[in-house]
Amino acid sequence: MLTQRESIADIQAAAAAVDRTLLMIPGPTAITAEVLAAGARPVLSHSDPRMRGFVAESLARLRTLFDAPASQPIICAGSGTLALEIALANLVEPGDRVLILESGVFGGRFRTIGEHNGAEIRVESAPVGQAIDVDQVRRAVESFRPKVVTITHVDTSTGVRLDVEPLCRVAREREALVVVDGVCSIGGEEFHGDAWGVDVGLTASQKAIGAPPGLAIVTVGQRARAARDNRRTPYPGYFTDFKNWLPVMESYEGGMPGYFGTPAVTLLANLHTALEELAAEPMPQRVARHAWIAGAFKAGIAALGLENVAAPEVNANTLTVVRNPDGVGDELVDAVRAEGVTIARAIHPELRGRSFRVGHMGICGPAEVLTTLGAIERGLYRLGEPVDFGVSLAAAQQALSRR
């Protein structure tokens, strides 16, 4: 942390050092120069025809990204947590039952939001690194009869990816609404919102979409809209109310500006370019690219003798959570950063101080994977760990060459 006494030169030196560091955390992620430059323009009125075009095109592209042609996307200023709150709070009234499928700490956010809205909560979870069993969920749905089931597609604290489709099917067999947190999956993992039966999907701008942080994104299907319209009790929220956002978004898509809260016009310009870049890469190809990159990174980690937290069959393509060697703590994250790559500490209570997290989504490619593995090798070496230099790079190169 800089203090007031430090000189401008110190600040510039620190900024220059930060600029050269490769950002490999699981969000916010590195973005392209074009996405960054899209925001470097005079501030536009939210009713300016150019802004109207940005928003309308972005909404259409989000429908494609979520593969949710019959859903209405909402974009508003905020982070992923706001998206979780918008998604769940509209559907839940005091006494309603919410079943949370928890595969890491982010399921806990749904639990807290549900509790704040007076819901009766049941949590189904699995041991760290494992997916939740579909039969376990079916039994919970049968006995608890929830109004809403929440699913965290990829939990960023464990690297576990849940298979959303069968979970939606089980929930819908008993007419439950399904809310899916795609903050760490949308744009990097396969997702078919409408076909899978997702009633509300959500994400944020700063991960696999490749835009700066600051925008919450929610898609609202017909059943979710009806649940909000037919509430028994008045909705206690205001900024988060579907009814305030849906008409504004529909208005933009109809070619007219809408206003509820001043839109984050600069971020909307960044997002517009990020979604334009995304649209240029067909989704199946983008998902395959993420799998290829993830495979190379995970192969490098395995070659170093390090273990993934997530079991192989449920290991996400957007990030990897890695167990540290015995006796090594968070100093590894600091050592890797000193080698020029920013990775993240663990946030799951069972993994804190014992593992690290690397994001490989959005624009991440072979260069970033190889640089990161190299920095991890040197970080381990600086901490006195035995390292056979190049071993992780060789394994990653082999995997990359198999495309």
Ligand SMILES: Cc1ncc(COP(=O)(O)O)c(C=O)c1O
């Ligand atoms: C899966 C998941 N859900 C929700 C969130 C919360 O998003 P935000 O930090 O943008 O509020 C995160 C953040 O990393 C996340 O990874």
